[in-house]
Amino acid sequence: MIGDDEQLLASPHLYIDGTWVAPVGGGTRQIRNPADGTVIAVVDEAGSADVSAAVAAARRAFDAGSWSTRPPTERAELLLRVAELLDTHRDALARIETLDTGKTLHESHIDIDDVIAVFRYYADLVTTDSDRFVDTGNPAVVSRVVHEPVGVCALIAPWNYPLLQMSWKVAPALAAGATMVVKPSEVTPLSTIALMRLIAQAGVPAGVVNLVQGDGSVVGAALTGTPDVDLISFTGGASTGVAIARAAAEHITRVALELGGKNPHIVFADADHAIAVDAVLTGAFLHSGQVCSAGTRLIVHESIADGFVAELVRRAAGIRVGPGMDPPSQTGPLVSAEHRSKVEAYVALGISEGAELVAGGKRPDDPRLANGSYYLPTIFDRCHRSMRIVQEETFGPILTVERFSTETEAIELGNDTSYGLAAGVQTSDRDRGERVVRALRHGTVWLNDFGTYTPAAEWGGFGRSGTGRELGPSGLAEYRESKHIWHNTAPAVGGWFD
Numbered sequence: 456m457i458g459d460d461e462q463l464l465a466s467p468h469l470y471i472d473g474t475w476v477a478p479v480g481g482g483t484r485q486i487r488n489p490a491d492g493t494v495i496a497v498v499d500e501a502g503s504a505d506v507s508a509a510v511a512a513a514r515r516a517f518d519a520g521s522w523s524t525r526p527p528t529e530r531a532e533l534l535l536r537v538a539e540l541l542d543t544h545r546d547a548l549a550r551i552e553t554l555d556t557g558k559t560l561h562e563s564h565i566d567i568d569d570v571i572a573v574f575r576y577y578a579d580l581v582t583t584d585s586d587r588f589v590d591t592g593n594p595a596v597v598s599r600v601v602h603e604p605v606g607v608c609a610l611i612a613p614w615n616y617p618l619l620q621m622s623w624k625v626a627p628a629l630a631a632g633a634t635m636v637v638k639p640s641e642v643t644p645l646s647t648i649a650l651m652r653l654i655a656q657a658g659v660p661a662g663v664v665n666l667v668q669g670d671g672s673v674v675g676a677a678l679t680g681t682p683d684v685d686l687i688s689f690t691g692g693a694s695t696g697v698a699i700a701r702a703a704a705e706h707i708t709r710v711a712l713e714l715g716g717k718n719p720h721i722v723f724a725d726a727d728h729a730i731a732v733d734a735v736l737t738g739a740f741l742h743s744g745q746v747c748s749a750g751t752r753l754i755v756h757e758s759i760a761d762g763f764v765a766e767l768v769r770r771a772a773g774i775r776v777g778p779g780m781d782p783p784s785q786t787g788p789l790v791s792a793e794h795r796s797k798v799e800a801y802v803a804l805g806i807s808e809g810a811e812l813v814a815g816g817k818r819p820d821d822p823r824l825a826n827g828s829y830y831l832p833t834i835f836d837r838c839h840r841s842m843r844i845v846q847e848e849t850f851g852p853i854l855t856v857e858r859f860s861t862e863t864e865a866i867e868l869g870n871d872t873s874y875g876l877a878a879g880v881q882t883s884d885r886d887r888g889e890r891v892v893r894a895l896r897h898g899t900v901w902l903n904d905f906g907t908y909t910p911a912a913e914w915g916g917f918g919r920s921g922t923g924r925e926l927g928p929s930g931l932a933e934y935r936e937s938k939h940i941w942h943n944t945a946p947a948v949g950g951w952f953d
């Protein structure tokens with residue numbers, strides 16, 4: 456760590472009730488750089504008593520109204536101040552994110568710009584959003600629906616886009632007037648610690664934002680098992696999502712889940728070949744496939760499949776895998792050695808299921824990469840929809856290939872998944888494009904593109920990809936309750952029981 460990075464991470468403690476504190480009941484954790492296995496920081500981790508203290512602080516702040524009753528314009532000002540501070544520390548935050556996750560510095564810069572954009576988007580939205588008046592048919596009645604903050608939120612984020620995914624939660628929650636306890640992934644807590652520092656610097660009242668880093672089974676479970684939290688927003692793995700939904704059901708806590716996907720990318724024979732190859736490569740191998748919306752399931756028309764796959768194989772072999780801090784690297788290591796073992800197990804599974812390994816399938820040979828958790832871009836051809844390698848999220852650089860003959864079959868394959876987060880369609884036929892994107896049961900569908908998004912449009916999944924939506928107006932609605940106020944301006948005795 457250097458200069459600004461060190462300052463942002465000066466006290467990697469917990470942040471509770473406006474103060475950086477050491478944990479009462481937790482411990483510490485070494486945070487490693489996945490590019491070479493070195494320890495880059497040691498952070499405090501909370502125990503369940505610390506979680507209770509953080510939730511209690513958020514509750515006190517909410518009940519005191521120090522944030523929830525502030526006018527939207529004042530909340531927007533704070534969000535804009537946070538955006539400015541993020542901009543000031545853009546380079547340091549990008550370095551922190553790269554050291555912690557392994558992704559390339561270029562990607563981290565894009566992430567930080569997207570984080571800044573989401574704070575600005577919600578600052579704008581919350582000031583333009585107004586109450587809704589309802590016509591009851593009775594001129595004496597003024598009926599309006601107003602929005603109020605949901606209360607205390609538990610915000611739990613994963614390790615692949617640590618700052619970005621946390622910001623998709625923190626920015627709308629702050630805009631709505633909620634208070635919160637945030638828990639980053641224990642694998643990648645550093646950029647969230649830095650964000651807390653900047654939010655504090657921007658002047659958020661004590662207790663509105665609290666940070667408890669630590670293990671999912673301890674800190675996450677304590678945070679989601681309490682009746683004192685009004686909303687849980689979680690991004691992570693599907694099985695963790697199920698555990699959280701169960702815990703939430705116990706207290707009828709509102710819950711929003713983003714649980715990843717197994718995203719189809721359909722290429723028709725009439726697609727622009729060069730554009731489609733580029734989109735499929737980027738969709739599958741960006742950030743080594745550790746992207747919830749990664750297009751890891753290629754569904755390609757049989758008439759072009761052989762040539763298309765041959766070109767993908769050639770291009771995949773040329774992807775420069777290396778440390779995220781080295782400018783020539785095009786993709787970095789996997790987030791941890793443990794995660795790479797999981798990816799390797801999936802490659803072994805694909806081979807045992809009879810898929811044809813045509814690219815990668817191993818760690819890079821370069822001895823300079825031996826201490827990092829690298830894995831080569833991998834392609835399995837001749838896959839079938841019934842294979843686990845086709846149906847399960849591997850969260851690594853693994854692309855599977857299936858062939859189709861008709862449009863109906865392509866749609867059927869694209870919808871043959873328990874998930875439903877994202878999908879891509881490559882075709883030069885506009886009518887076909889429109890038919891297929893409408894038929895696909897996924898939360899985001901790209902036509903002749905892949906992986907792009909804007910904070911102004913909703914993000915979330917159908918099926919097992921989760922519940923609720925982040926971003927866009929719905930992303931703000933998640934953090935609000937609606938209240939209907941019925942005002943009778945000319946009250947009279949009703950006489951029902953006369």
Ligand code: TXE
Binds near residue numbers: 675695716848
């Ligand atoms: O995620 P976890 P993991 C998928 C991907 C990956 C798999 C497992 O397929 O291989 O999930 O990854 C916290 N109560 N995605 O194990 O455990 C945890 O501390 C409350 C897709 O790393 O779900 C972390 O902060 N919280 C995904 C967060 O949940 C708990 C991105 C996510 O970790 C908890 C990442 C519990 N009982 C992985 N257990 C996406 N949707 O993009 C853990 N956590």
